[in-house]
Amino acid sequence: MNNTVVLATALSVLNGLALAGLLTVWLRNYRAFRTSMTFGLVAFAAVLLVENAVAVYVFFSMNALFAMSPPAETAVLAMRGLQLLALAFLSYVTMQ
Template sequence: MSTIQLASGIAVVNILLLGLLTTVWVRNYRKFRTSLLLGLVAFGSVMLAENVVAIYFFFSMKMLYSGDPTVQQAVLVLRGLQLVAIAFLTWVTMK
């Protein structure tokens, strides 16, 4: 499995977790109407869009990433760090 395929897989997991989080935050915003929840909905929506765009670029512009192994590793590390952050946020939100 290539580095970019792994990064794409992580982005898909990020999309699933962000979809879950954003759904919870929208439901809570409808109930409580607080600006904090509205901010979380906006955050989740932007991060969802960013991950969807990343998946698009991974598959449509492979040459952009495949030319340099260092760039591929950096993309993988950044996706991994984002996954860790989103996983913590999911864990806290679901508690």
């Protein structure tokens, strides 16, 4: 596994940790308020958490998938980084 895929995997793990934190807060809020908005946030976090778990699995089990295309590896790394940035903003707003 090259450095780009290792960094993308690390970002996916960080994304998963951020999503787990958000999911905990939003589940607590859903239990308290029972609104469709909080349910939507719970569903959003759960789906993205599964997506990041699958990404980590793919990075480890199918390394050859990206090995032939450095631009694809760079694009995947950039998308993981952007997702982490978006989750950082969402976490900040949620914790306010």
